[in-house]
Amino acid sequence: MSPDERRAMIVQAALPLLTTRGAAVTTAQVARAAGIGEATVFRAFPDKDSLLDAAVAEALRPDTVLAELAAIPLDQPLADRLTEAAGALLAHLDRLGAVLAVAHTAGRPGRGRRTTSGDHPPPDGTGRRESADATRTAVAALFAPEADRLRLPADRLAALFLAVLLPGRPPLADDRPTPAELVDLFLHGALAPPTPEESA
Structure with missing residues (x-):
């Protein structure tokens, strides 16, 4: 060793x-x-x-x-993926x-x-930003299987997920969601409603 x-x-x-x-x-x-x-x-x-x-x-x-x-x-449901991610991050x-x-x-x-x-x-916080970017990218990848059903880009949903999970934490200091985005997410979720064809 x-x-x-x-x-x-x-x-x-x-x-x-x-x-x-x-x-x-x-x-x-x-x-x-x-x-x-x-x-x-x-x-x-x-x-x-x-x-x-x-x-x-x-x-x-x-x-x-x-x-x-x-x-x-x-290959597991999105809710399970995000629950597992939340557990790991917390x-x-x-x-x-x-x-x-x-x-x-x-x-x-x-x-x-x-x-x-x-x-x-570096004293300018570069390492923290790189870590935040890598975390957001890793969370965004969890949305990939539902890419065609997402209401927002996966990267933005990842940022919103992190903002809800870790409110006020430094990882989102440079990319805080707007109040309108949070309200929209709360009211309408991350996935678009199924089309009539999908519902049939």
Whole structure:
């Protein structure tokens, strides 16, 4: 196992512990969860704060939730697809919130926001926009089987779905739905009514 793979494995073991035990989690507990000795944790991370920074950086990455969205079977009904997507997105935000709360409690707010290469992300919020765009694209793909029945473009429906699911969250800061769009969605839904031929 390469040093990078070992670090990633330790972080993956630490994340659920951080969300359940908070800042009180010990490196010995992380080592047990990872199935390694505590000394191996300290070969990968100089101290617990460095491990916490890496856990925050990992929690901020959308890769896991994007993979979960991509794995949703498109042959199930749209309502089931969107329910599964909502569960994945809310679980991701719960994990993120818990890990950020631990970082704040540990006196490390704003730390750990580094890319996997160790660099800090651009200060202009580019990473957040890219993550939001990728999330919207992944949700839009869930509408693909109903493309001929959609009342709005799939990308716009994805934005509306995220706005309803995650009101006031930063992922939609640059693409907030208008009140008229939300009212229209509430009153008329995402799918066009079936044509007379389809109803027959």
